[in-house]
Structure formats: C-alpha cells, structure tokens
Amino acid sequence: MNRRTFLIGAVGAAACGSRPRLNVLNWSDYVAPDTISNFENEFGIQVRYGTFESVPEMLAKVMGGNSGWDVVFPSAEYIQPMRDMNLLAPLRHELLQNLEALDAPFRVPPWDPQLQWSIPYMHGTTGIVYQRTLPQPIQAWADLWNPTLAGKITMLDDPPEVFGACLKMLGYSLNSSDPEQLKKAQQEAIRQKKLVRAYLNAEVRDQLVAGDVTAAQAWAVTAGQAITAVPDKLSYVLPTEGFARYADNMAILQESRRMEAAHQFLNYLLRPQVAAAIVAATHTATANGAAQKLLPEATRRDTVLYPPQDTLARGEWFTPQSAASQKLRARLWTEVKSA
Amino acid sequence: MKLRNAFLAPTAALMLLTLVAPMAIIAVYSFLTRGAYGGVEQPWTIENFTRLWDPLYLTILWRSVWIAALSTALCLLLGFPLALFIARSGKRKNLYLSLVILPFWTSYLIRTYAWMSLLRDTGLINVTLQSLGLIKEPLPLLYNNGAVILGLVYAFLPFMVLPLYATLERLDNNLLEAAADLGARPWETLVRVTLPLCAPGIRAGAVLVFVPCLGTYLTSDLLGGSKTVLVGNLVQNQFTNSADWPFGAATSLALMAVATVLLFAVRRRGEELL
Amino acid sequence: MKRGLALYAVAAYAFLHVPLLILAVFSFNSSRFTVWEGFSLTWYRALLRDGDLIEASVNSLIIALGATAIATILGTLAAYGLWKRSSPWVAGSLYLSLVTPEIVTGVSLLALFQWIFRFVHLRLGMHTVILAHVGFSLAYVVVVVLARLRSFDPTLEEAALDLGANEFGAFRRVTLPYLAPSVAAAAMLAFTVSIDDYVITSLVAGVDSQTLPMVIYAMARRGVNPVLNAVSTMIVTGLGILIMVSERLRRS
Numbered sequence: 001m002n003r004r005t006f007l008i009g010a011v012g013a014a015a016c017g018s019r020p021r022l023n024v025l026n027w028s029d030y031v032a033p034d035t036i037s038n039f040e041n042e043f044g045i046q047v048r049y050g051t052f053e054s055v056p057e058m059l060a061k062v063m064g065g066n067s068g069w070d071v072v073f074p075s076a077e078y079i080q081p082m083r084d085m086n087l088l089a090p091l092r093h094e095l096l097q098n099l100e101a102l103d104a105p106f107r108v109p110p111w112d113p114q115l116q117w118s119i120p121y122m123h124g125t126t127g128i129v130y131q132r133t134l135p136q137p138i139q140a141w142a143d144l145w146n147p148t149l150a151g152k153i154t155m156l157d158d159p160p161e162v163f164g165a166c167l168k169m170l171g172y173s174l175n176s177s178d179p180e181q182l183k184k185a186q187q188e189a190i191r192q193k194k195l196v197r198a199y200l201n202a203e204v205r206d207q208l209v210a211g212d213v214t215a216a217q218a219w220a221v222t223a224g225q226a227i228t229a230v231p232d233k234l235s236y237v238l239p240t241e242g243f244a245r246y247a248d249n250m251a252i253l254q255e256s257r258r259m260e261a262a263h264q265f266l267n268y269l270l271r272p273q274v275a276a277a278i279v280a281a282t283h284t285a286t287a288n289g290a291a292q293k294l295l296p297e298a299t300r301r302d303t304v305l306y307p308p309q310d311t312l313a314r315g316e317w318f319t320p321q322s323a324a325s326q327k328l329r330a331r332l333w334t335e336v337k338s339a
Numbered sequence: 340m341k342l343r344n345a346f347l348a349p350t351a352a353l354m355l356l357t358l359v360a361p362m363a364i365i366a367v368y369s370f371l372t373r374g375a376y377g378g379v380e381q382p383w384t385i386e387n388f389t390r391l392w393d394p395l396y397l398t399i400l401w402r403s404v405w406i407a408a409l410s411t412a413l414c415l416l417l418g419f420p421l422a423l424f425i426a427r428s429g430k431r432k433n434l435y436l437s438l439v440i441l442p443f444w445t446s447y448l449i450r451t452y453a454w455m456s457l458l459r460d461t462g463l464i465n466v467t468l469q470s471l472g473l474i475k476e477p478l479p480l481l482y483n484n485g486a487v488i489l490g491l492v493y494a495f496l497p498f499m500v501l502p503l504y505a506t507l508e509r510l511d512n513n514l515l516e517a518a519a520d521l522g523a524r525p526w527e528t529l530v531r532v533t534l535p536l537c538a539p540g541i542r543a544g545a546v547l548v549f550v551p552c553l554g555t556y557l558t559s560d561l562l563g564g565s566k567t568v569l570v571g572n573l574v575q576n577q578f579t580n581s582a583d584w585p586f587g588a589a590t591s592l593a594l595m596a597v598a599t600v601l602l603f604a605v606r607r608r609g610e611e612l613l
Numbered sequence: 614m615k616r617g618l619a620l621y622a623v624a625a626y627a628f629l630h631v632p633l634l635i636l637a638v639f640s641f642n643s644s645r646f647t648v649w650e651g652f653s654l655t656w657y658r659a660l661l662r663d664g665d666l667i668e669a670s671v672n673s674l675i676i677a678l679g680a681t682a683i684a685t686i687l688g689t690l691a692a693y694g695l696w697k698r699s700s701p702w703v704a705g706s707l708y709l710s711l712v713t714p715e716i717v718t719g720v721s722l723l724a725l726f727q728w729i730f731r732f733v734h735l736r737l738g739m740h741t742v743i744l745a746h747v748g749f750s751l752a753y754v755v756v757v758v759l760a761r762l763r764s765f766d767p768t769l770e771e772a773a774l775d776l777g778a779n780e781f782g783a784f785r786r787v788t789l790p791y792l793a794p795s796v797a798a799a800a801m802l803a804f805t806v807s808i809d810d811y812v813i814t815s816l817v818a819g820v821d822s823q824t825l826p827m828v829i830y831a832m833a834r835r836g837v838n839p840v841l842n843a844v845s846t847m848i849v850t851g852l853g854i855l856i857m858v859s860e861r862l863r864r865s
Contacts, residue, residue: 056579064727068820198564330581342780350691354706357748361721453632505795554714591717598712
C-alpha cells in the first residue's frame with residue numbers, strides 16, 4: 001500500500017462521511033461512557049475525542065496553531081499563558097445559556113473572572129491518601145517525612161505539587177518564586193527522597209488498593225477512586241499546613257472553524273444532568289452547582305470530593321510562574337531527581 | 340555506478356527531509372532563548388551549551404552511559420547464544436526467529452507493565468516466594484536501577500539478536516570444519532573463529548541497543564519509579580514540563596555527540612560508519 | 614554444545630514469553646487485581662466494544678505495514694548502494710538518525726511539519742506518521758542488511774556481469790537472494806519498531822491518527838487495566854497463528 005493511494009482513499013472516505021465534525025481534546029477519564037455518543041445523537045455532530053495526561057502534552061499539540069483540535073481542557077494556571085500565546089477564542093456567552101448552572105464561586109474564578117476564555121469544568125484538591133492501619137492517622141505534609149514509613153511513601157511526579165507540599169510544610173505560598181524559599185523547599189524534597197518509594201501520579205491508585213503503598217500524595221480524584229475500590233481501608237486528608245487546589249476548564253481554540261458546534265458542546269456539558277452523569281462515572285468534583293443538586297446525598301457529603309468550606313479555605317490555587325521562576329524550579333527539580 | 344546512485348537517491352532524499360531539515364531546526368533552536376511557555380524566541384545565545392558544563396548534568400550523562408553500557412553488554416551476553424541457536428536450527432530458523440520477535444509486537448508499554456506487575460511487592464514473584472516460605476518480607480524488586488536494566492534488556496534483546504543472527508546465519512561452515520580438523524574443540528572454535536567472524540553483527544547489534552538505551556526515559560520512569568534522571572528524562576522534561584526547548588535542543592545535541600564519540604571509539608580502523 | 618545451546622534457548626524463550634503468558638492468564642481473571650477470582654471473558658468483551666482501541670489498532674497496522682514496506686525496500690537498496698561505494702553523507706545521516714533520542718526526532722519532525730504547513734495546506738495525519746516511521750526505520754534496515762553484505766563475496770556479482778548480466782540483473786539474481794534472510798530480518802525489525810513506537814508517533818499524529826501505543830499509554834497511565842492484558846493476548850495469539858500458518862505453507 002503506498003502513501004498516495006492511501007491518501008486518495010482517505011480523502012475519498014472523508015468526503016463520504018460528511019456530517020459536521022468536532023474535535024475535542026480532554027483529560028483521560030473525564031466523561032461518562034455515553035456523554036459523547038449522546039451528544040452526537042442529539043446534535044448530529046460527529047465527535048473525534050482525544051485524551052491527554054498532562055497540560056504540557058496538550059500544549060505541545062496545540063501550540064502550532066493548526067493542530068485541528070477545537071475544544072481543549074486546560075488547567076486554571078494555564079489559561080493566562082494560553083491567552084498570552086493567542087491560543088484561545090473568546091467565548092460567546094449568548095450561545096451558552098446553561099452558564100447559570102455553574103456553582104457561584106466558579107462563575108467568577110480568579111483566573112478568568114468574566115469567563116471570557118474558559119469555563120470551569122471539574123475541580124479538586126491535592127492531599128494525602130493513607131492506609132487506616134497506621135497507628136497514627138496522617139494529618140500534615142510533615143507526616144510524609146516520617147522515617148518509619150520508609151519505602152512505603154509516594155509523591156506525585158509533578159514539580160509544582162512536590163515543591164508545593166514542601167513550601168506549605170515550611171509555611172510559604174505554593175506559588176513562591178523566592179529563590180531562598182524554593183531552595184529550602186528543595187532541601188526538604190531531597191531529604192525525603194530516600195524514604196520515597198516512587199514518584200507516581202494516577203498509577204498509585206492500584207498500589208494503594210493492593211497495599212504496596214502506605215501513604216501517598218495524591219489528587220482527590222485518584223483518592224476517591226482508590227477509596228471506592230476498597231472501602232474502609234483508606235482515608236484522604238487535606239494537610240493542616242495547606243494544600244493545592246486545581247480546576248480544569250473547557251476552552252475553545254482560536255484556530256477552530258467550528259465555533260457554533262464547539263459552543264453547543266460546551267453548553268451541552270453545562271447541562272446539570274450531563275454533568276451529574278459524568279461525575280457519577282468519574283468520581284470527580286464538578287464546578288456545576290445545579291448538577292451537584294442532582295447527585296445522591298452520599299456523593300454530596302463526600303468530603304474527599306467536596307470538602308467543607310472552612311477546610312477549603314486552607315487551599316491555594318496554582319498561578320502561572322514567571323520565566324525566571326520556571327527556570328529555577330526546573331533546575332531544582334532536576335537536582336532532586338538526580339540526588 | 341549508475342545503479343548505485345539510483346539506489347541511494349530515494350534514501351538520500353528521505354534523509355534530507357526527515358533528518359537533515361529537522362536537525363537543522365534543532366540546531367537553530369539550541370542557540371535561541373526559551374519562550375515563556377515553550378517554543379523559542381530571540382535573542383541568540385550560547386548559554387544553553389555553557390549551562391551543560393555543570394556537575395549536575397555531567398553526572399546525569401555519566402549515569403546514563405553506564406546503564407546503557409551495562410544493558411548492552413547483558414543483551415550481548417544473553418543474545419549471542421540465542422542467535423547462535425537460531426542460526427544453527429536448520430529448517431526451523433524462521434519459526435524460532437519469529438518467536439523471538441513475537442513478544443515485541445505487543446506494545447512496549449504492555450510488556451513493561453507486565454514486568455511491573457511481576458516485580459511489585461504484591462506481584463507474582465514476591466507472592467510466590469512468600470508462600471513458599473523462602474522470604475518473610477517482600478523483596479523490593481521494583482523501582483530501582485536493577486529493574487530499569489532488566490526492562491532495557493527485555494526491550495532491546497531482539498535488536499541484538501537479529502543482526503547477530505543475520506551474520507551468523509551465513510557463516511561459512513567450511514571454516515568451522517577446518518578449525519575442527521585442526522584440533523580445536525567446540526568452545527575454542529566458538530571463541531576464536533565464530534566470534535571474530537561475526538564482529539560486524541556484534542557491532543551492529545551494539546549500536547542498535549546502546550543508543551536507544553542511552554536516550555530512554557519511559558523505562559526509568561515506569562520501572563525506576565521516576566526517582567532517577569537519565570539524559571532521556573532530562574531532554575523529555577525540557578520539551579514538556581520545563582518548556583525550555585533551547586536547552587532541550589542543546590542537551591540533545593550533546594547526547595548525540597557523546598553517542599557518536601563512544602561509537603567511533605569502538606570502530607575498527609578503516610571500517611565504515613555503519 | 615548443541616545440547617547446552619538448546620537448553621539455553623528454552624530458558625531464553627521462557628524469559629521472553631513468561632511475562633506475556635502471565636498477562637494472558639490474568640486477562641481471563643474476573644477481578645482486575647493480581648488475585649485470581651475466577652474465569653471470565655469480561656475484559657475481552659470490553660475490548661471489542663472499545664471503538665477507539667479497535668480503530669487505533671487498525672491505524673497502527675496500516676502505518677506499520679506501509680512504513681515497513683517502504684523502509685525495507687529503500688533501506689535494502691541503500692545498503693547495497695553504500696556497500697558498492699560508501700557515501701559519507703548518506704551513511705552519516707543514517708547513523709545520526711540512530712543516535713538521535715526519540716523525543717528529539719519527534720519534536721524536530723513536529724517543528725518541521727508545522728513550518729511546512731504554513732505554506733502547504735496540510736495537517737498532521739496518517740501521512741506524517743508514516744513518513745516519520747519510514748524516517749526512523751530506514752537506519753535499522755540499512756544496518757542489518759549492510760552487516761550481512763559485508764560477508765558477501767563481490768566476485769560473485771562480477772562473474773554474473775562477465776556472463777552478460779547487467780548491473781540490475783546481477784543485483785536481482787545474485788546478491789538479492791543472498792540477502793533474503795537479512796532483508797526478512799530487517800523487515801521484521803522495521804515492523805516491530807513501527808508498531809511499537811509511542812514517543813514520535815504521539816507528537817506527529819494528527820486528530821485522526823491515534824495509534825495503539827497511544828491508546829495503551831493513556832489506559833496504562835491510569836494503572837493496571839486488564840483490557841490491556843486482553844489486547845496483548847489477542848495480538849500475540851493472532852500473530853502467533855499467522856506465523857505458524859506461514860511456517861506450514863512454507864514447508865509444504
């Protein structure tokens with residue numbers, strides 16, 4: 001099969017199936033099994049649904065400005081940078097009637113107070129999951145530096161998160177760009193490294209469930225899934241020193257030629273029933289207040305997903321870092337990993 | 340010679356497109372400055388190269404070379420007898436060769452996960468050893484350098500076996516018979532006749548294994564628990580998390596330079612590049 | 614020594630295949646954990662229902678077959694050309710493509726394509742992936758075929774020329790048959806490299822060209838997923854049967 005024949009065939013095939021199209025790039029495991037197909041059936045639009053594991057991965061794909069994707073889901077601290085790179089299209093609120101479904105705090109989020117470029121989708125926290133068999137329950141980041149847990153601790157493989165935990169433990173801000181503070185945080189990370197079993201993201205879930213890992217720095221969504229898998233064996237705690245909050249948002253790429261379809265999709269995801277179905281399937285916390293009301297009592301009371309307001313007050317959102325700060329953090333992280 | 344030129348032309352054109360042009364771009368990037376969130380911008384600078392001359396990065400490079408060399412040596416040790424067996428297996432050659440390749444047609448990631456689930460504290464190996472009473476506590480088999488090397492050897496074994504097989508297969512049996520006639524025992528023939536004769540295959544295999552091992556990052560992340568930085572991790576980080584493309588470009592050029600120097604050192608005088 | 618070699622081969626094959634056998638066994642496990650809970654085909658059913666996975670598999674196959682065919686042909690010809698008279702430029706660039714880390718190849722190709730697409734009205738897609746795959750497999754093919762060419766006696770071709778054949782005829786009827794096993798080995802290597810590639814493909818794939826490794830990586834990142842076991846088992850079984858059948862055909 002040579003390339004030219006294939007190309008001709010592909011063009012032919014594309015010309016045949018010409019329903020309107022929409023290309024969506026989202027985090028993995030962030031929709032319910034039937035979310036996309038229901039949208040396709042109702043609106044008659046064919047959706048190409050791709051996934052990514054980290055924002056830098058997504059950025060690498062869309063930075064060129066002609067990637068072919070229409071809708072993406074950046075985290076909060078990337079909205080401003082993507083704006084600076086002219087990647088986002090302004091949102092037309094007249095096409096988004098379901099905006100009112102959003103929970104009050106998420107209608108004026110600090111990273112996009114007028115929702116001009118993004119709409120909050122799902123949110124969460126970063127805390128610690130631990131086995132209940134521990135003699136003392138874990139309460140603070142400092143507990144992850146406990147030598148008795150050597151070889152059984154994992155941290156996230158994510159520099160902002162690891163440094164975030166260290167900074168919080170030292171009493172500083174998550175988003176510190178002060179070289180002194182960052183270096184102290186790095187020292188803590190290096191001190192902890194010999195106790196760390198591995199730096200793991202979502203993969204730690206299975207190891208928590210299996211019991212290989214006793215305590216892990218983890219995202220709320222991972223914690224929720226692990227706890228659901230083995231009820232009564234694991235607990236999730238938001239450390240006393242403070243913790244990170246994250247929010248993933250929907251946005252439309254500037255390059256998209258399918259503005260109407262894209263807005264229809266965003267509006268569809270804002271529907272309370274749709275959002276509630278997604279939450280039921282993925283165990284995340286939604287920014288959609290109307291959807292929350294549709295959730296079962298148990299889910300709404302779930303402190304992993306919806307911590308009480310006073311606890312949330314200890315949380316801090318990530319903000320974009322200056323280039324100098326990024327460079328310093330990158331270097332410090334390399335030193336930690338190489339230690 | 341016309342035939343030879345015609346034969347080389349398509350490859351030359353393809354190399355121009357898929358290698359020379361992209362490399363030129365990378366070289367250009369390495370002299371620029373990082374953009375705020377990725378990409379490159381002016382001013383021009385050599386800072387990315389001077390940054391490399393730092394104990395931190397040199398240690399990382401040394402560690403990578405060491406692990407790659409060890410993995411290559413193990414591949415050679417394990418792969419040679421296997422290639423020998425296949426080359427001498429007569430009618431079943433293709434079958435045995437296919438059986439070597441077959442595991443590698445499943446995804447590398449799947450195979451790595453197979454090893455991860457085997458080596459875990461609650462994985463099959465530890466569970467079996469514990470139930471047999473041979474150990475009390477699970478052995479920490481995963482998330483260390485040993486696991487990384489195991490993963491590398493497992494991943495790149497066919498890249499050693501195939502070239503070795505290709506040279507061994509056409510070894511002139513007369514030479515081996517002559518050696519036997521002259522009184523050499525099988526081992527002697529192996530070491531003093533067979534081995535030197537398949538030197539090209541050994542060198543080809545070594546190149547095909549050493550270089551990817553040097554640039555690997557998935558293995559050290561998955562089997563090493565992301566606890567160590569190899570050059571591959573460093574480069575990958577620059578192009579993703581750290582969003583420092585120029586430094587990533589400079590590091591890549593340095594990595595390629597190191598690989599080239601080492602492989603040159605292993606060459607015989609007068610022998611061709613490949 | 615023949616005995617020793619055979620025993621070693623058994624051990625080596627065990628090392629290669631046992632992890633996959635274990636994956637296969639657990640693909641029939643009704644539980645998703647390493648504890649055996651009972652025989653079940655749920656994961657296979659889930660696999661067959663996963664449209665993305667199937668489409669990605671088809672894409673992977675198309676790309677691998679296409680790239681292997683092109684790379685093997687071009688690579689064999691190039692190896693022959695280099696053997697006749699070396700070309701520092703071609704040999705040098707092939708060598709460079711080998712020593713370049715995958716991530717660099719991927720990023721540099723992405724940069725190149727994005728630059729080209731400013732002038733030519735194209736996007737990333739199957740064609741860019743196949744092009745990239747041919748680019749990095751060529752060197753493997755050349756290395757394998759060239760290694761074997763080094764032990765080929767050039768006087769055989771000369772004899773053919775003396776007997777009235779032209780250059781191409783001599784190549785086709787004298788050298789090529791000699792090269793056949795190594796061309797086959799090189800093709801297998803190229804196929805393996807292509808179907809297994811994650812890093813480069815993920816960077817230059819377009820919206821419509823998801824490949825199997827990309828889907829697998831996305832699934833595996835979230836932890837142990839028995840559907841992956843099912844995928845692995847199906848691939849191994851399918852290809853295994855293919856190999857057995859071709860062996861039978863070849864021998865009859």
